[in-house]
Amino acid sequence: MPNRNPRYDLLFDPVTIGPKQTRNRFYQVPHCNGMGHRYPRAMAEMRGVKAEGGWGVVCTEECSIHPSSDLSPFTLMRLWDDADMPVHELMVEKVHEHNALAGIQLVHNGFEVANYVTRQTALAPCNIPTEPFPHVQARAMDKSDIRDFRRWHVDAALRAKRAGYDIIYAYAAHGTMTLLFQFILSRYNQRSDEYGGSVENRVRLLREVLMDLKDAVGDTCAVALRFAVDELLGADGMQKTEAQEIVGQLAELPDLWDVNVAAWHNDSMPSRFGSEAGQEDYISFVKKLTDKPVVGVGRFTSPDTMVSQIRRGVLDLIGAARPSIADPFLPNKIDQGREDEIRECIGCNLCTSGDALAYPMRCTQNPTMGEEWRRGWHPVRIDKAGSADRVLIVGAGPAGLEAALALSDRGYDVVLSEARAEMGGRVIREASLAPLSEWRRVADHRIYMLGQRANVQTYTESSLAASDVLEAACERVVIATGSHWRGDFFGLQHQHPVPVAASARVMSADEILKGARPDGHILIYDDDHYYLASAIAEQLASNGAKVTLVTPESDIASWSEHTLEHEHIQVRLRELDVEIICNKRVRQIDAGEAVLECVYIGRESRVAADVVIPITSREPGDKLYQELLTEQPAWADNAVKSVQPIGDCLVPATIAMAVYAGHEYARNLDQAASAGTFRRELGLGGE
Ligand code: ADP
Ligand code: SF4
Numbered sequence: 269m270p271n272r273n274p275r276y277d278l279l280f281d282p283v284t285i286g287p288k289q290t291r292n293r294f295y296q297v298p299h300c301n302g303m304g305h306r307y308p309r310a311m312a313e314m315r316g317v318k319a320e321g322g323w324g325v326v327c328t329e330e331c332s333i334h335p336s337s338d339l340s341p342f343t344l345m346r347l348w349d350d351a352d353m354p355v356h357e358l359m360v361e362k363v364h365e366h367n368a369l370a371g372i373q374l375v376h377n378g379f380e381v382a383n384y385v386t387r388q389t390a391l392a393p394c395n396i397p398t399e400p401f402p403h404v405q406a407r408a409m410d411k412s413d414i415r416d417f418r419r420w421h422v423d424a425a426l427r428a429k430r431a432g433y434d435i436i437y438a439y440a441a442h443g444t445m446t447l448l449f450q451f452i453l454s455r456y457n458q459r460s461d462e463y464g465g466s467v468e469n470r471v472r473l474l475r476e477v478l479m480d481l482k483d484a485v486g487d488t489c490a491v492a493l494r495f496a497v498d499e500l501l502g503a504d505g506m507q508k509t510e511a512q513e514i515v516g517q518l519a520e521l522p523d524l525w526d527v528n529v530a531a532w533h534n535d536s537m538p539s540r541f542g543s544e545a546g547q548e549d550y551i552s553f554v555k556k557l558t559d560k561p562v563v564g565v566g567r568f569t570s571p572d573t574m575v576s577q578i579r580r581g582v583l584d585l586i587g588a589a590r591p592s593i594a595d596p597f598l599p600n601k602i603d604q605g606r607e608d609e610i611r612e613c614i615g616c617n618l619c620t621s622g623d624a625l626a627y628p629m630r631c632t633q634n635p636t637m638g639e640e641w642r643r644g645w646h647p648v649r650i651d652k653a654g655s656a657d658r659v660l661i662v663g664a665g666p667a668g669l670e671a672a673l674a675l676s677d678r679g680y681d682v683v684l685s686e687a688r689a690e691m692g693g694r695v696i697r698e699a700s701l702a703p704l705s706e707w708r709r710v711a712d713h714r715i716y717m718l719g720q721r722a723n724v725q726t727y728t729e730s731s732l733a734a735s736d737v738l739e740a741a742c743e744r745v746v747i748a749t750g751s752h753w754r755g756d757f758f759g760l761q762h763q764h765p766v767p768v769a770a771s772a773r774v775m776s777a778d779e780i781l782k783g784a785r786p787d788g789h790i791l792i793y794d795d796d797h798y799y800l801a802s803a804i805a806e807q808l809a810s811n812g813a814k815v816t817l818v819t820p821e822s823d824i825a826s827w828s829e830h831t832l833e834h835e836h837i838q839v840r841l842r843e844l845d846v847e848i849i850c851n852k853r854v855r856q857i858d859a860g861e862a863v864l865e866c867v868y869i870g871r872e873s874r875v876a877a878d879v880v881i882p883i884t885s886r887e888p889g890d891k892l893y894q895e896l897l898t899e900q901p902a903w904a905d906n907a908v909k910s911v912q913p914i915g916d917c918l919v920p921a922t923i924a925m926a927v928y929a930g931h932e933y934a935r936n937l938d939q940a941a942s943a944g945t946f947r948r949e950l951g952l953g954g955e
Contacts (some may be wrong), residue, residue, distance in 0.1 A: 276571045279602060283324075283561050283584055286490030288369055288434045293578065294599040295563045297526060298327040298373035298437065299589035300493070301629040302622030303638065304343040307949045308355040309630055311624075313641035314640040315370075316362030318592050321647070322599025325585070326363045327371035328356075328444075329623075330439060333424035334417075335386040337376040343626045347374070347424040353954055356431035364432065371426045371435035373812065374421060375492065378447030379406035379456075384838040391417070393450050393457040393464070414463065414473065417447070421477050422484045428483040435524065436489045439832070442498035443505075443531030448474045450515065453506060467513050478521050487521075493522035496530035498550045499759075506530065512553060518886035519558040525562045526552045532620075533832035535565065536590065539615025539706035540803070541836040543572055552582045563587040568579065569612040573601045593619050594633040597648050609717065614709045618924050625771035628954030631708060632924040635670065635931035642946040645935065656940025657743035657909065660685065662732050662892060665693020666923050667915025668748035669714035670930030672724055678934060682724045683742060688733035691715050693750050694916070695923060702810065703803045710923060734895035738906040745908055746933060747893040748926075749914035751886040753777035759795040759884030761820050761867075762852045771859040772881045780804050780881060787813045788878035791862050793854050794819045795884040798827045798922075802837045804881065809844035816847040816875055816928030819953050820867045824848055849875065854882075886920035893917060 272280070280292045281822050296318050319326045331345035332338065346352050356372070363370040380393040382401035390398045390406035391413055398406050409417065425436050440448035450456045451473045457464050463472050474493075481491045495514070499505030515525070528535045537546055545566040555562045563585035568574050577583045591598055594613035601610050609635050619637070622629030632638040636645040659675050661668045664686035672684045690696055692711030699708035718724050737745055747888035755776035757766040768774055776784060777800065790813045794801030801817060802825045809815045817824055826842070828834045841848065852864040855872065862877040893913045896903075903911070914933050915926035936943045 272603050272605050273607070275577060276602050278575055278578055279571065279599075285492070285561055286486065287488055288490045290369055291367060292322070292324040292599060293574075293585045294323045295325040295585040295587045296323045296592045297563065297565055297587040297589055298329055298371065299593070300329040300342075300344060300620075300623035300679055302343050302626055304329060304345050304599065305352070305355055306343040307628055308358060308952045309949055310638060310641040311353075312358040312362045314638065314770065315603050316365060317640050317647060318596045319363045319366035319368035321595075321597035322597070322664045323368055323596075324370045325371055325435065327435070327437075328359060328373055330373050330375040331424070333374050333376055334420040335380050336383065336388040336391055337378070338383040338386040338388065339381055340385040341626050342623060342918065343711045344623075345372075345484055347372075347427050350427070353427060353431055356428065356433070358528065358952070360432035364388060369434040371437065371492065372433045372663045373437040373439050374424050375439045376417060376420065376426070376447040377445060378450045380445050381403050385816070391447065393447075393459055393633060396456065399444070408459075409803065415475075416481050418476055422480050425481050425485045425489075434489060436481060436485055437494055437526070438474065438481060438522070440474050440575070440588055441494045441528055441530060442535065443496065443499055445532070445889055448477065449530075455504065456746060457794075458833050466840065467510060468517065469944070471514055471517060475518060475521065478518065482521075490523040492524040492526055493518070494526040494528070496535075497527050499530040508550070508553065512557065515554055515557045518561060522560060524561050524563065525558055527554050527555055528565055534837050536832055537615070538568070538617050538831065538833045538836065539567070540703045540833060541840070544568060544570060545577065548577070548872070549584055551584055555581050555583070557883070561585060564742060565589060566611055567591060569598070571604045571607050583782050590615070590617075590619060591635055593629070593631050596813065611713050613710045614707045615852060616707060616923075617831035617833060618922065620832050623829035630920070630924055630928070632927060633713070635924075635928045639946070642949070645931075650674060650677045650916060650935065651939070655743075657938070658683065659744040659746060660737060660740045660742035661746040661748055662728070662737065663687075663693065663748035663750055664691035664728075665748060665750050665926060666695055667917070667926035667930040668693070668709050668746065669711060669718070670927045671746055671748065671933050673714050673717055674931050674934030675937065676718065676721045676724045678937070680937070681724065683740065684718070684724060684726045685730045685732050686728045689729050691726065691728060694781070698803075699801070700781065700783065701803045701807045703806050704799070707923070710927065724828060729734055732892065734892060734899050735894060737892070738908065739901055740900060741907045743909045744909055745896070745911040747890070747896070747911060747913040748915050749892055749917045749928065751889050751920040753886050754884060755882060757793065757795075757854060757882045761795050762884065766854055766856060768857040769859050772857045774857060775879050775881050777881060777883050780808075785811050786879045787811070789814045789816070789876045790874060791816045791818060791877035791880045793880060793882045793884070794824065795853070795882075797821055797825065799825060799831075799833060801825065801883040802828070802841060804883070805846050806840055809841070809846050815844075816877070817841065818849045818852055818854065818855040818862075818864060818875070819852065822850050824850065837952060854880070886916070888913075888917050888920060890917050
């Protein structure tokens with residue numbers, strides 16, 4: 269194994285945080301994961317794997333301190349009373365097993381909760397509607413509420429200390445998500461008592477909570493503050509001058525400053541709208557105002573960037589949520605001189621949808637994420653091959669590439685055949701759109717890793733027919749031949765053909781993904797509702813085309829709300845003068861124009877359209893698989909034991925699902941049928 273590059277030694281220095289010391293500078297900041305109290309074993313195992321992978325600090329997601337901050341239906345952490353302790357003890361045990369420090373982010377969410385389960389009154393600095401439950405308001409806190417609020421923090425902190433946590437957070441970040449930040453923001457704090465008005469008054473509650481925490485647990489636990497230094501709202505929100513004043517006032521009070529920008533969609537900026545280290549300009553002032561260590565995030569995956577952040581005095585600790593999700597072993601890889609093997613986060617933010625939709629998080633790059641406990645999948649350990657069978661994989665998209673890599677890890681001999689000159693499938697094609705360029709990391713990482721393997725033979729420009737597959741005489745055949753975008757509008761809205769005039773021009777999304785860049789007036793019809801239609805609109809509008817984006821939904825790219833892309837997409841398309849038409853479907857395409865109809869009352873309208881691009885649904889590219897099925901009698905004569913379609917060829921879905929399918933195939937080959945099932949979580953969590 270190669271040795272660590274001395275250039276990166278700095279990343280492995282210990283850092284003192286109050287009464288604790290980290291083993292290195294790798295710090296997994298608090299992040300949600302859709303597991304929390306409802307899937308506690310899965311959550312704890314996932315955190316433990318990160319500690320094993322070298323993260324010096326591993327934190328929880330936000331952890332509610334009281335039933336008046338009931339985040340249901342979302343699945344986060346709770347520390348309301350002793351009944352919650354087993355979940356936390358398990359989390360701490362898993363993190364300590366690998367000598368990392370365990371951190372917990374205590375929170376009260378003020379008016380950002382609906383209290384759907386507990387039915388308690390939400391609390392806020394002033395009387396204001398709750399965000400998740402319109403028509404229901406939060407109550408302005410009086411002095412006794414403020415005393416209670418402080419006591420709840422202390423009670424939760426004492427329990428956290430008892431559970432074994434090393435770092436205990438006060439949380440005043442992510443825009444309006446926390447009560448402590450709501451008090452600081454003048455737009456929400458309209459109080460006339462000593463908790464409102466001047467900056468000093470608005471920060472008073474945070475100062476009191478920090479002092480309470482230090483008194484209660486500061487002897488053995490570090491007290492951290494997560495604070496948003498800018499909301500990117502200009503004068504309407506927190507920005508540098510006020511943040512400087514606040515950091516200056518609290519400078520040495522917390523043992524650690526964990527700083528970022530708000531709101532969450534700016535903090536976890538999708539790669540489409542921001543690159544690595546994108547927060548530096550906002551947060552770099554903090555270290556100048558405090559002697560306490562500072563941690564910050566920036567989707568850091570390059571050790572050179574990390575070292576530069578530390579050398580230039582921007583950060584002391586390299587914070588990461590997404591990079592630690594995409595590669596839980598990132599620190600160990602740098603430590604072992606294998607930084608070229610880091611599986612870099614692509615910034616797609618599929619992981620954040622786990623929080624938004626309350627399901628166990630998944631990751632496009634890391635198929636084992638969320639499966640560590642329930643399926644026993646470890647990011648770097650995998651069972652040895654169960655036979656000497658050779659595996660032929662047809663198609664080198666994300667499914668085929670991942671299957672090849674995981675099978676190779678198991679020790680199988682693999683032949684990977686790809687029709688095109690370049691491997692990567694849909695990822696390479698989608699990444700040819702400038703907004704999605706970082707997504708090619710899904711292919712790049714796997715192609716690089718496969719290049720190191722002696723047991724994998726790859727062939728490009730090698731389109732296989734059924735006869736070729738049989739002649740290859742491999743015992744196992746995997747068909748990963750992908751899918752095609754339909755050009756006939758079939759999808760959620762249209763199950764019958766849309767009439768298209770002979771002289772009208774309809775172009776499938778695949779033609780754009782292969783490089784076509786039509787100009788003139790382009791109409792993109794989006795009945796897919798995720799990222800692709802808006803990415804194509806952005807690309808074509810940037811090239812100078814006049815673009816209209818039509819959707820039958822009430823909003824464009826509606827599902828991208830769950831990946832924190834939605835707001836940025838709205839801004840970008842408007843900046844590019846893309847015309848947006850909602851609540852309409854196409855009825856008919858004529859030469860130079862499309863006829864639309866209102867989804868509610870059917871009223872028709874016409875819009876100019878030289879070219880129409882439907883993005884509605886895909887057809888599995890399973891022709892080869894179907895041919896092989898007809899040849900089934902010949903399989904045994906050619907030593908073929910099984911032929912398995914995977915990924916988009918079986919069912920078109922996300923890139924993450926294709927990667928998962930490839931990985932699952934590899935894990936399950938030559939295993940008992942029970943390997944395909946997962947353990948259920950019963951008992952420990954609950955409401
Ligand atoms: P997935 O997301 O399931 O991995 P992709 O569409 O990304 O699917 O990738 C499928 C890949 O399979 C494409 O790169 C395509 O060129 C390749 N392919 C399709 N048919 C064949 C074939 N008959 N022989 C070899 N490669 C093929
Ligand atoms: Fe990164 Fe996407 Fe994985 Fe999230 S889902 S960690 S953004 S690669």
